[in-house]
Amino acid sequence: MENKLHEAIQRQDLELLTKIYTDAANASEQRGDIDEASFLLTQAYVCALQQGADTAVKLRSRLIDKGRES
Amino acid sequence: MNEINTPCLDHVLQPVATAKGLPNAHYIDPETAGSEREKVFFANWAAVGFGKDVAEPGSALPMEFLGLPLLIVRDDDGTIRVFQNTCRHRGMILMEQAAKVKGVIRCPYHSWCYSKAGKLITTPHVGGPGINVAPEIKRDELGLIEFKSHVWNDIIFVNISGDAPAFEEYAHDLLQRWREFDQPIYHGGPESSFKLEVNCNWKLAVENYCESYHLPWIHPGLNSYSRLEDHYHIVQPDSFSGQGTTVYNPRLDDSGRSFANFDNLDAKWDTSAEYIALYPNVLLGIHRDHTFAILLQPLDHQHTIEHIEIYYAKKSSITTDMGDLRQKNAELWKSVFLEDVFVVEGMQKGRQGIRFDGGKFSPAMDEPTHCFHHWVASRFTA
Numbered sequence A: 001m002e003n004k005l006h007e008a009i010q011r012q013d014l015e016l017l018t019k020i021y022t023d024a025a026n027a028s029e030q031r032g033d034i035d036e037a038s039f040l041l042t043q044a045y046v047c048a049l050q051q052g053a054d055t056a057v058k059l060r061s062r063l064i065d066k067g068r069e070s
Numbered sequence B: 001m002n003e004i005n006t007p008c009l010d011h012v013l014q015p016v017a018t019a020k021g022l023p024n025a026h027y028i029d030p031e032t033a034g035s036e037r038e039k040v041f042f043a044n045w046a047a048v049g050f051g052k053d054v055a056e057p058g059s060a061l062p063m064e065f066l067g068l069p070l071l072i073v074r075d076d077d078g079t080i081r082v083f084q085n086t087c088r089h090r091g092m093i094l095m096e097q098a099a100k101v102k103g104v105i106r107c108p109y110h111s112w113c114y115s116k117a118g119k120l121i122t123t124p125h126v127g128g129p130g131i132n133v134a135p136e137i138k139r140d141e142l143g144l145i146e147f148k149s150h151v152w153n154d155i156i157f158v159n160i161s162g163d164a165p166a167f168e169e170y171a172h173d174l175l176q177r178w179r180e181f182d183q184p185i186y187h188g189g190p191e192s193s194f195k196l197e198v199n200c201n202w203k204l205a206v207e208n209y210c211e212s213y214h215l216p217w218i219h220p221g222l223n224s225y226s227r228l229e230d231h232y233h234i235v236q237p238d239s240f241s242g243q244g245t246t247v248y249n250p251r252l253d254d255s256g257r258s259f260a261n262f263d264n265l266d267a268k269w270d271t272s273a274e275y276i277a278l279y280p281n282v283l284l285g286i287h288r289d290h291t292f293a294i295l296l297q298p299l300d301h302q303h304t305i306e307h308i309e310i311y312y313a314k315k316s317s318i319t320t321d322m323g324d325l326r327q328k329n330a331e332l333w334k335s336v337f338l339e340d341v342f343v344v345e346g347m348q349k350g351r352q353g354i355r356f357d358g359g360k361f362s363p364a365m366d367e368p369t370h371c372f373h374h375w376v377a378s379r380f381t382a
């Protein structure tokens, strides 16, 4: 993840960043690490918001479900 | 400063025949400029930009208005809003370059995100990692600070203090005077947009703009077809002043092409044109076929940027095949405005003369200038 993340940040590729964070969040959630998942979902959410991407809606509701967003 | 200023401002408030101009301090003293920022610019409707520079939903333009960082944004429904360009968290500048905001305005520091309408949308990790809410963080109280704004003829005006009368009331007399021109206008394009940086206080640009007294000496070329006696004064106490000509007759090329006129104008406008300074900082020109606006952006008390934008009455004037004609028109205006640079800069230098007393007005020729001085002085004494 580190390398891919670095590259995406360098390129300001918000779509890719959203995907990288979301994938990582999914993995954390599967492991049952809700704090880490919420952290990563937040990162994904901000990238999606900044890009005006529809995925922001879904990410937001996942965070709301965990009591992490309003 | 006050002990010196108050009696001098009494002189300014006299009728033109006995008045003196604004004292030197209003041009060369930073402290006086500081109170002018509040009383003249922030308390009134000042121009800060043009709608064409935030053309699309999401267009965002940061600018500095007398040291105040502003962010001009066109939101998704097309409304232009003017925000303080400062994050509500730790006061970070939000945007430093013009850009198209796709989704939200994200603060580059801790990523608080604001909508294009200024609403605080999210506050990542504000309650600890992965927790974006906290009882103390009331989002509806932490939106971007928005200033009152109004767009007229594509000019964006702001009232920073928030307590000026509505723009329509503030500019009522000018809107009435030019109500026939309340029609769509079309920006000419890149050749119709230019800037001049002048080493003078912004007021000198206003003063020079609204008088015709200097035309024979500073614009002898213009004077060959638009003589001093073809001009009239325009004076609206407490609001605007300027000059008009009765011999407007553009001849930009020999091919017989010309710009189309606004619809349904009074016959008077066949040959008339008017040049008016709407106080404080916008200089307007109106003709049957085109208009222009010069926005004076004061960088400090002795440096000003003049932003000049030319608009046309009809879409047919902004087509590619009319480009050369627009170019000529822009060059004509630019040459006129350039002729004025040495006088406004020279008056700035002259105000270092410690015994200059504000100057003696010509009652016949300087009334529009005095009208402006009276307005400025009244802001200080009100």
Ligand code: FES
Pocket (backbone or CB within 6 Å): B087, B088, B089, B090, B091, B092, B107, B108, B109, B110, B111, B112
């Ligand atoms: S200063 Fe803007 S988010 Fe912290």
Ligand SMILES: [Fe+2]
Pocket (backbone or CB within 6 Å): B208, B209, B214, B218, B219, B336, B340
């Ligand atoms: Fe001039």
